[in-house]
Amino acid sequence: MKNELARRLGALVVATLLLALVPLATSDYALHIAIQILLWGFVYTAWSLMGKFGLVSLGHGAFLGIGAYASPLLWNYAGLTPWLGIPIGILAAMLLALIIGYPCFRLRVVGHYFALVTLALSQVALLTIVAARDITGGSLGMTPKAVGHSWYALQFPEKPYFYAIALAVWVFGILIWHFVDIGKGRAALDAIAEDEGAAAAIGVDVMREKLRVTLASAALTAFGGALLSQYFMYVNPDTLSGIGVSLQIVFAAIAGGMYSALGPTAGGLFTIALPEILRVTMGTNFVGAANTIYGALLVIFIIFMPRGVIGLIESRLAAAPARKISKEPAA
Amino acid sequence: MAADQNGQRSLGEGAMLTLCNISAGYGSFRALFDVSLEVGAGEAIGVVGPNGAGKSTLMRVISGMLRASSGELVFEGRPLTHVPAHRIVEAGIAHVPEHRRLFARLTVEENLRIGAFLPQARRHYVERSEWVYALFPRLLERRRQLAGTLSGGEQQMVAIGRALMSKPKLLLMDEPSAGLAPLVVDQVFDLVRRIREEGYTVLIVEQNLQQVLDVVDRAYLLEVGRIRLSGLSAELKKNPAIRKAYIGL
Ligand SMILES: Nc1ncnc2c1ncn2[C@@H]1O[C@H](COP(=O)(O)OP(=O)(O)OP(=O)(O)O)[C@@H](O)[C@H]1O
Ligand SMILES: [Mg+2]
Numbered sequence: 001m002k003n004e005l006a007r008r009l010g011a012l013v014v015a016t017l018l019l020a021l022v023p024l025a026t027s028d029y030a031l032h033i034a035i036q037i038l039l040w041g042f043v044y045t046a047w048s049l050m051g052k053f054g055l056v057s058l059g060h061g062a063f064l065g066i067g068a069y070a071s072p073l074l075w076n077y078a079g080l081t082p083w084l085g086i087p088i089g090i091l092a093a094m095l096l097a098l099i100i101g102y103p104c105f106r107l108r109v110v111g112h113y114f115a116l117v118t119l120a121l122s123q124v125a126l127l128t129i130v131a132a133r134d135i136t137g138g139s140l141g142m143t144p145k146a147v148g149h150s151w152y153a154l155q156f157p158e159k160p161y162f163y164a165i166a167l168a169v170w171v172f173g174i175l176i177w178h179f180v181d182i183g184k185g186r187a188a189l190d191a192i193a194e195d196e197g198a199a200a201a202i203g204v205d206v207m208r209e210k211l212r213v214t215l216a217s218a219a220l221t222a223f224g225g226a227l228l229s230q231y232f233m234y235v236n237p238d239t240l241s242g243i244g245v246s247l248q249i250v251f252a253a254i255a256g257g258m259y260s261a262l263g264p265t266a267g268g269l270f271t272i273a274l275p276e277i278l279r280v281t282m283g284t285n286f287v288g289a290a291n292t293i294y295g296a297l298l299v300i301f302i303i304f305m306p307r308g309v310i311g312l313i314e315s316r317l318a319a320a321p322a323r324k325i326s327k328e329p330a331a
Numbered sequence: 332m333a334a335d336q337n338g339q340r341s342l343g344e345g346a347m348l349t350l351c352n353i354s355a356g357y358g359s360f361r362a363l364f365d366v367s368l369e370v371g372a373g374e375a376i377g378v379v380g381p382n383g384a385g386k387s388t389l390m391r392v393i394s395g396m397l398r399a400s401s402g403e404l405v406f407e408g409r410p411l412t413h414v415p416a417h418r419i420v421e422a423g424i425a426h427v428p429e430h431r432r433l434f435a436r437l438t439v440e441e442n443l444r445i446g447a448f449l450p451q452a453r454r455h456y457v458e459r460s461e462w463v464y465a466l467f468p469r470l471l472e473r474r475r476q477l478a479g480t481l482s483g484g485e486q487q488m489v490a491i492g493r494a495l496m497s498k499p500k501l502l503l504m505d506e507p508s509a510g511l512a513p514l515v516v517d518q519v520f521d522l523v524r525r526i527r528e529e530g531y532t533v534l535i536v537e538q539n540l541q542q543v544l545d546v547v548d549r550a551y552l553l554e555v556g557r558i559r560l561s562g563l564s565a566e567l568k569k570n571p572a573i574r575k576a577y578i579g580l
Pocket of ligand 2 (some may be wrong): 505506
C-alpha cells in the first residue's frame with residue numbers, strides 16, 4: 001500500500017514537471033487547447049469518481065453549470081471576488097447533489113433509473129438558467145465584468161497564468177482520484193456497485209459511502225465549471241450545462257477509460273480536439289456534429305472497449321510480461 | 332450458557348438475542364406476525380419452515396436490512412430495533428444472506444477484505460483472514476479467483492468466511508445448504524458444527540430439517556409468518572406432526 005502510493009505519486013510528480021515546461025515552448029493557441037484539456041480532464045476525472053462505481057450520473061451538466069454561473073453572477077451583481085464566489089458555487093452544487101442523492105440512495109434508485117433522474121436534473125438546470133435570462137443572459141450567455149490582469153478577480157489575459165492554474169487543479173483532481181482508488185472507501189464502493197444489500201449486510205454504511213463520493217464528484221465538477229468560466233470569461237448554458245454537456249462528460253470519461261487515472265484526461269484530449277478539428281475543417285456548418293459523433297462513438301466504446309482507450313493500453317501492457325487468468329489482486 | 336427450553340426469562344435477560352413480538356412485512360404485505368424467539372450465548376438455534384414462511388424475512392429484520400413494524404429486538408441487552416444494518420454488524424451480528432450474494436466480480440480475497448470493512452475488523456484483517464483460510468483451506472488456493480467463478484460449495488465457503496471476517500458474536504445463516512449437492516450439503520453442516528465448536532453462536536435457517544436438527548440445540552418452526560412450535564432438537568425430531576410434514580417418515 002505504501003509502495004503503491006509512492007509509485008503513483010512519483011509518476012504524477014514527473015508528469016507534472018514535464019507539463020509545467022509546456023508554456024516555455026508553445027504558442028498561445030496550443031496553450032489554449034492545453035488549458036481546456038486540463039480543465040475538462042479535471043471535470044471528467046471528477047465524474048469518473050462516481051462512474052467507475054456504477055453511479056452513472058447524467059446530471060453533471062447541472063453541477064458544472066452551477067459552478068460556472070455562480071462566480072460570474074456574484075462578481076457582476078454583488079462585486080464578490082471569485083475567491084468567495086467559487087466556493088459558494090461549489091457548496092451550492094454539493095447541496096444540490098445532496099438534495100438529489102439522498103432520496104435516490106434512500107429509495108435505492110440505482111442503475112438506469114439513477115441515470116434518468118440525474119438526466120432530468122441537468123435539463124432542469126439548463127431550463128432554469130435560460131428562464132432567468134434577466135440576470136443570466138439566457139441562452140445568449142453572460143460575461144463577467146472584465147478588469148484586466150487581476151488576482152482578486154481571478155482574470156488573466158495572459159495564457160500561461162491560466163495554464164499554471166489549470167495544471168495545478170488537474171493534478172489535484174488526479175490526486176483525489178488516486179486517493180479514492182487506494183483508500184478504504186474503495187472496497188466499500190466496489191461492494192456497493194456489485195450488490196448494495198450484501199454490502200450493507202457486511203457493515204458498509206451504503207448511504208454514507210455513496211453520498212460521500214457523490215458530493216466529492218459534484219464539488220470537483222462545479223470547481224471545474226467555475227474555472228472554465230473564469231478562463232473563457234464567458235458562460236453559456238449550452239456549453240457549460242444541460243444534457244449535451246452531461247453526455248460529453250460521460251462520453252469522455254468512458255472513452256478515455258474511467259478505471260484509469262489518466263483515462264478521463266485522455267477523453268479530454270478527444271472532446272477538445274474533435275470539435276476543434278470539425279471547426280477548422282467544416283467551419284460552422286455542422287454545429288451539432290460533435291454531439292452526434294459522441295453518441296455514436298459512446299455505443300461503440302461501451303460494446304468493444306468498456307475500459308476505454310487508456311484501460312486497453314494498460315491491460316495490453318500488463319498482459320505482455322505475464323498472462324494472468326484471474327484479476328490482478330488489489331494492492 | 333445454554334438457554335432453558337421453556338423461555339421463562341424476562342426480556343433480554345441472559346439471552347444473547349431476544350425477539351419479542353416482532354412483526355414485519357413488505358409494503359402492505361405482512362410476512363411476520365408477533366414472532367418471539369431467544370438465542371442464548373453459545374447456542375445453535377434453527378429456524379425451519381416451508382417456502383414463503385418468512386424465514387429470510389426474519390433474518391433480514393435481525394440484521395437490520397428490513398425494519399420491523401412492531402416488536403422489540405434486543406442484542407446483549409441493547410435494543411436494536413431501529414438500528415441501521417451497518418451498526419448491527421458493529422454490534423456483533425453477521426449475516427450470511429440467502430443465495431450467498433457474493434461480490435461476483437471481485438476476487439475471493441477482496442470479498443474477505445470487504446467482510447473486514449469495519450475499523451475494528453480491519454485492524455485484525457491479517458489474523459482473521461489467516462483464520463478463515465485455515466477453516467477453508469480450499470479458499471487459500473483460490474484466493475485470486477473471481478468469486479463468481481467458484482463452485483457452489485466454494486461460494487458458500489466465501490459467504491461464510493466473509494461474514495466471519497467481522498469477528499461476529501452471532502452468525503446468521505440463511506439456508507447455507509440451498510442448491511448444493513448432497514455431499515456438499517454434508518460438508519456445509521460439518522462446517523456449521525466446526526463454527527459452533529469455535530464458540531460462535533449460530534442462528535440458522537434451513538429447509539433441510541433432518542440435517543439441521545442434528546446440528547442445532549433448539550429450533551423454531553415458522554409457518555406463514557408465525558411461530559408454530561419450538562423445542563429442543565431431540566424433541567422436535569420425535570414430534571409426530573413434524574415427522575409427518577417435514578421429514579417424510
Ligand atoms: N422484497 C419482497 N417484497 C415483497 N414481498 C416479499 C419480499 N421478500 C419476501 N416477500 C414475501 O414475504 C413472504 C416471506 O418471504 P421469505 O423470503 O421470508 O420466505 P422464506 O421463508 O425465506 O422462504 P424460502 O424458504 O423460499 O426462502 C413471502 O410470501 C414472500 O413472497
Ligand atoms: Mg428464504
